Amino acid sequence: MKIPYFPGCTLKTTAQNFEMSAIESAKKIGIEFIELPRWNCCGVVASLTSDDLMRHLAPVRNFLRVQEMNKQGLVENENRLLTLCSMCYNTLSLSNLRMKNDADDLQKINDFMHKEEENYDGNIEVVHFLSILEEMGFDKLAQKITKPLKDLKVASYYGCMLLRPKEVGIDDAEAPTILENFVKSLKAETVDWDAGSRCCGSYHTVNNVEIVYTLVKGIILDARKNGAEAIITSCPLCAFNLDVRQSEIKKDNPDFQTIPIFYFTQLMGIALGLNKEALGLEFNKIDAEDILKKKKLIK
Amino acid sequence: MKTGIYLCQCGGNISNTVDLNSVTEHIKKNDENILVKINSHMCSGAGQKLIIDDIKKNGLEKVVVASCSPHFHEKTFRSTLKKAGLNPYVLEIANLREHCSWIHKDIPEIATEKAKDIVDAALAKAELNYPLEEKKMQLGNEILVIGGGIAGIQTSLDLADSGKKVTLVEKLPTIGGNMAILTKTFPTEDCAACILSPKMAAILDHPNITLYTNSEIEDIVGHRLHFEARVKKHPRYIKDTVNMDLCLSCNKCTEVCPVTQPNYWEQGIINREAIYIPAPHAIPFKYLIDAENCLHFRDNSCKKCAEVCPQNVIDFEQKEEIINVAVDSVVVATGYDIFDAREKSVFGYGKYENVVTAMEMERIVDHIVEAEPPRKVGKRVAFVQCVGSRDEQVGNEYCSRVCCMYSVKLASLLKQAKPETDIYIFYTDLRAFGKGYEEYYKRSQKMGIKFIRGKPSHFTEDKETKQVIITVEDTLSRNIIETEFDLVVLANGLVLSKSSDIVADSLKLAKSDDGFFKEAHPKYKPVDTLVEGVFLAGTAQGPKDIPDTVAQASAAAARVIATLAQKEVPLDPILAFVHQEICDGCEKCLEMCPPKAISMNADGKAAVNEALCLGCGSCIESCPIEALDLNYYTNKQLYAEIEAVLKFKKENEKRILVFADDNTTYRLIDACGVRKMKYTDCIRVLRIPSGSRVTPNLLQFAFAKGADAVFIGDSPEKSSRFEWANNVTNKNLEVVKKKLKELNIESERLVFSQFTAADMMKFITEIDQLADKIDKMDPITDELKKQLLPNKEIKE
Amino acid sequence: MAQIIKLKDKNTDFLEKITELSGEQITLCEQCGTCSAGCPFVSEMDINPSQIMRLVMLGQESVMDSKTMWLCASCFTCTVRCPRKLDLSKVSEALRQVKLRGAIDEIDIKEISDEEALKLPTIAVVGSFRKFTG
């Protein structure tokens, strides 16, 4: 299956290891990401006021690229746009929702982009890679696993953007299960904890890192308390806060017990038998290899 | 002179466009025996007197009034005829205003020609109109009460005391409903069972009440003061005789039964066996076996109860029974279910063991004073209000009205039994609106129960202590409270009981936005429904407390009594009937009628039950020899109308024949007229009860007689009185389209479309498009027309 | 010490402005406090989210000086819980916009060290500038 893929800025810069692991894992299960030609910023963060239509220009331009890819035969009849980053997913989806619900706004945006060859027709669906996996069937994924993540206790961290608001959430906003189902399909153990969809502090990491420390500490403690040995996320920003900020907490409090943070496709890659170089584990700030070695999953 | 036609000028509304003199000439030319009169306002006293005088003096037998839409003055003129001693149903209205003069104002000549066609059709139909008897339906004394909670109990007792015969159906093995689970009641704190039990016992003893417990309504047919219900009585697996209970209630069976299951009447706080009596106050006080969990039914591995029973009354072979009841009225008292708190997942009900529903708390509190209570409550107890009510996140906007007070009650009872308990009630608004409620609320505050204004955002659980941690803003001090509780009680809201659905569907009862049954009018018809003879009692209509429920239940009984006191009601005579002399008893029509109005009579011929028939006409098509027919819209009448309305169509002209259902499409076309909208002048409109009335034979006949296109209009399934009709119409259409295709005639000439009352523009667009389409087609040749004539003989 | 306020037309003007900009009918707020209790940042805030709703309803422009709107990270926790289906993240955004459109930036790019700038995820930097600069 070939699917148009929107990488977004972060996966091309600070989180290249996440992209790499996702692309390689996807290949293993027969999914090929076709990167959008000429993609631009997703428009982050989703604009929430009623009168700032222009903020939706950037997302819509990306949708046009998908339309073009179909025309050029880069993909076949594929109106879905795949994202790996929850924040991109959220921003693109919210803009798309507004375009789909408000014909006037769509018209205005199209008029504004009159230099583009065609209009956005409102038919693109933004999807997160997790949803594609779910659609394919976690049971099918389970069958393709060559290295079951036996005994590894994994806490699923959803953060905000994948679940909220409800209109774009990929799962039940309060009782999600998609990541747990993913974890089970890798044959790892799920962890029942409370902090799975608690905010990590998001972009406050830029200018209010203290808050992020507080939130991250709370999340890690809850994971510890409930026996987690690893945390997976689906968002490079969450991953940054949980991983890099956690390492800084550790620096100041040597007693602090850390938990490695994995991007979900990094664990998926291990289970699919990819070698650790393809997954960029060495870029994770909190040592990610240790626990995997302990569980005899990598050498 | 037998037929008279009155052409109304309508103060110029008609006569300024339509040349009524030319119409008069046209009529006279065709039949000089017809009496024709022109008058400026036929609906006026003078106009009506004209008709009365002519009937009396000239012995008119049929009357046509060519005027405005029948929806304006048909009733007026029918009563005019009645006054003159003529049967009102020999009247026919020709709609010259809404369907002609107002639409075609700019083209008076064409309008006049169209008016002639309309008048011809009306005359042809009037010729075949015959007196219809407005029969009376006798009302009896039988009432079905659905639901044996306090509402159903009260209604049944009131009705039975006034001499009515009541059939009371309850799905559970005992009556008493939710009230039978409650501990004490607010604000008086008298015990629920103590006030309920005497009423429950009275139900059993009353000679006028037949009680079916453990029984469900399978289906109800009927629509107006006559209903036939099918009741399915589930087996109890205990032998029963009418006069004497064989079972001695010795309890030997439960002592040996190895199964344990949560007892519903204890809300799972206490268990029961597979053979059990629901509650000590159960009525009827009879054992039953829960077949779902009994080992005998599961894998045949046990019959211990049967072995020990001294009376030998256990009967594993017992089967369910179907009981048919025919009644004059139905009282729906199907009650409420509590909101399923699992839907509000942030509160962890079902996941955290110390989060319970208020219903469970009723039982917990009821047992709390026992030496070894089945469930302890701990030191710190919280009540959380508005769970599943006033919460749009779960789709419920309404206030459930009782939960504030029951929480106050449960808290007060707990505090009295265990004064050391620290009790908090988290609320958003506290509603203590009833008599004595505010005082009761104040009493609870005096006891030291703390009311905190704030709705918790979420709970978590301390995995070791199993305490529940509530996070909530005290909106009055603006502090965030994050505290452990030993027990959290959810004040679940009320939703309509699931078992109501079957009743809602079969009686076609409307629901309000809150999901409860909708009353006919919220102010002055609060216990009636839009279905005549169906009444509401209790929480099925919306959340209410016990006093309101009982009051409303008595009100429902009073409304039933008042309704049945009419003794008889007139029946609309426009119903199906069977030409007994033609019917050959083939039974093909039996399955056709959704209200099940057709059955076979003693002579082996089909017969229509006038109390059940709705007059849709859907069945007519099913009779291969046209023995089935519909009063006022008989086959003969419709053939005659079709022929007459097309008779004077000229060589070069095109015609669309529109069959408009009386309820929606016909009125919609009226509305186009009222707004003086314009559409093609080639249409001719005939009135029918529903699209399904137009059988394939009639459709083919229309083409054979010169229609270039036929257009059927009806309301969409959802809003139709006859939700099945469109299916029949589509089937009829298929048949005719196939025929057209066989003959190489364009099947687009036959159109079926659905409208709501405001779809004027849709109608005009569609009809104009159709006119354009047929303009571009070659006319249907005479040869083909001949082949389209229905090949069976048209019966008299 | 209780503050005595007068409710004047200009108070309603402020309410209407925020209502329009956020697209949220603020008068619908029933002050249940669900939003405040669930907000991950509430302990850092000087005014609770629910209280912001209250003060905006009363047309108190003093909310513009509160830290709350800058702390709201549009995490939508309150959005999915508000029993009146109000979206507080939109109200925060509207308040921020009122300020930012007055060309006052809440964040100064020069304050971020080079080292920090290099390691930050791009999406965080872009996101925070979108939220904090006019």
Ligand code: SF4
């Ligand atoms: S046969 Fe069924 S009801 Fe009777 S004792 Fe056995 S399990 Fe219980």
Ligand code: SF4
């Ligand atoms: S009665 Fe009280 S608890 Fe129940 S919905 Fe109304 S306000 Fe909420």
Ligand code: SF4
């Ligand atoms: S007219 Fe309708 S309701 Fe009456 S018998 Fe026929 S199908 Fe049944």
Ligand code: SF4
């Ligand atoms: S949750 Fe909604 S209704 Fe409740 S205080 Fe917050 S904004 Fe107001």
Ligand code: SF4
């Ligand atoms: S959206 Fe803002 S106010 Fe609402 S919970 Fe998140 S941070 Fe708090």
